[in-house]
Amino acid sequence: MNLTRRTFAAGLGLSPFISTRRALANSEEFAVVVRNHSEPEVCAEKDNVQIDFLSPDVRRMRVRAVHPAYIGSVGLDRAEPDWTSCDISGDASFPSPEREARIWSSPDFWLVGWTYPSFWRAQDVPVRIGDRLERGLHLVQLWMKYRGAPAEVLVFYPRDGYWRARPLPFGNLGWTAYGSSFLIGPVEIQERPLVAFKEVAFDPNTLSFDLAFVRGGSARLAFAGIDQSEIKLDVTYSDSMPDKRAFASLRSMYTSERMADVAHVAWRAAGTSAWDEASVMSFSGAPAVTELWAGRRAQSRHNLSAPDMIFSHFGSTASAPT
Numbered sequence: 001m002n003l004t005r006r007t008f009a010a011g012l013g014l015s016p017f018i019s020t021r022r023a024l025a026n027s028e029e030f031a032v033v034v035r036n037h038s039e040p041e042v043c044a045e046k047d048n049v050q051i052d053f054l055s056p057d058v059r060r061m062r063v064r065a066v067h068p069a070y071i072g073s074v075g076l077d078r079a080e081p082d083w084t085s086c087d088i089s090g091d092a093s094f095p096s097p098e099r100e101a102r103i104w105s106s107p108d109f110w111l112v113g114w115t116y117p118s119f120w121r122a123q124d125v126p127v128r129i130g131d132r133l134e135r136g137l138h139l140v141q142l143w144m145k146y147r148g149a150p151a152e153v154l155v156f157y158p159r160d161g162y163w164r165a166r167p168l169p170f171g172n173l174g175w176t177a178y179g180s181s182f183l184i185g186p187v188e189i190q191e192r193p194l195v196a197f198k199e200v201a202f203d204p205n206t207l208s209f210d211l212a213f214v215r216g217g218s219a220r221l222a223f224a225g226i227d228q229s230e231i232k233l234d235v236t237y238s239d240s241m242p243d244k245r246a247f248a249s250l251r252s253m254y255t256s257e258r259m260a261d262v263a264h265v266a267w268r269a270a271g272t273s274a275w276d277e278a279s280v281m282s283f284s285g286a287p288a289v290t291e292l293w294a295g296r297r298a299q300s301r302h303n304l305s306a307p308d309m310i311f312s313h314f315g316s317t318a319s320a321p322t
Contacts, residue, residue: 031288043086052246125158161195179306180252
């Protein structure tokens, strides 16, 4: 019995999960270009994995964070950073937060905003929650009540557009780690890949985020479902990306098979029923992808319980996938 999933679906009027295979069989075959800009790195705390998604016609997609295949064997995890082989002499420090505040709450979900003394990107992005306007936030977390305790399931950074997601803790685990990040919107480089937001608005009634981009256009990221297996987020776009920019990007880290948040990718090309696979560093990209998985086959010392990421259900209309 999956009370979490059933309660969530009933509360938002959503249909229950269906299998990926059935969903893909019933959806249109819409393919996007995937480019891999990943570079070798020895420091485990640097995001050296970058996989971009491009299409002038895309208007929707689904992002899923799914527990890794070995999650049932995880008894103990660690989330402390590993600075071995890292030169951090020129990196910015991360002081304690100046402010932590619950900026919205319901009986089952709530948002927490964080402000720090400094952040690598200075631009302030207003965050609206209904009629309430918050400024100066560096980090926003979405929490939900699960098994009588709080569970953090989604986080984003308004100033550079980074998101992270994770399913509910698997089995009897008290928590699982965050891993890869993703970007939604026109991806650009300003010291590092980012998406510049003009404003972020949260709709408490639908648990969705409306993203207005500095480069023009907008998108909606809707919290569509969650259980102990996966979290899924539906994304719709108002228009094509300006200047032929990527409409989404996966950001992660890889130093070796045993020290990685993403070590392998698998993708399905349009018109095929089979998957292609490659290590993340040897993946040369693909011109017509309908679904892409990025994750790990073997257990890693870095964020062992962090989820795999799946990008799928690309489409040319903004209607939500089934």
